[in-house]
Amino acid sequence: MISDFEGSYNIIGFNQDEEHGRYFGFLHIAKISDIRVHAEWVINGEQIQKGSGFYHGDTLVVNFFYEGEAEFKGELFKGVVVYKLLNNEILHGFWSEKHGNDQFLGFEEGRKLDKTETIWHQATMN
Template sequence: MKVQELVGEYTIMGSNQDAEKHSYKGKLILSLDLNSRINAIWTIGTNQQQTGTGFFKNNILVINFRYNGEDHNIYKGVAVYQCISKDILDGFWSEKHGNPLFLGEERCFRIKTNAELLD
């Protein structure tokens, strides 16, 4: 698989880095910069935005992310996805100040455009 095949929009279903595994849903948009590195924008729920940059090799996508919390602190972490196909990403993530006993989990499913559905 090539990094260019990952560009697009995905719905996400995930669980947080805590004992209760609180679930969430959202959207992930992947694009490429001039050096074919990944740019990522997550929207968790309806309004929490996170951004990240990363790289892709051997069907593994690694993204360093950051976001501003409701407490106005900046949170940082890393997300790692195994690219099952260009349409399904299976991953886990950890934040620097998250509970070190747990990992967050995330599954991403490509959002098909009308043109893709007609193929």
């Protein structure tokens, strides 16, 4: 069910390049209809990426975008990520960006955070 994907995840990923540079962050998935979701990533504590997608079976497909940094400031980067829900806590995905190296894919894995591990839980306690 799409509600199985909903929630916040601690993620680790590998970039779409020969070096497969590692990144860390968080992903939040929110249901917006019976088959559609909104996703938002915070990568390495600073880069915000957003996307929307759809769900079918155990697969979630999300088109994402983010604004470039440093010499690419103001440029919009776009891509697609495909996630499989391995169980109630782990999702595994692969992704590609439009301007990425076509010889490689990026990979990402996430562990769903328990409600007590999220900032929302902490905020309601104070």
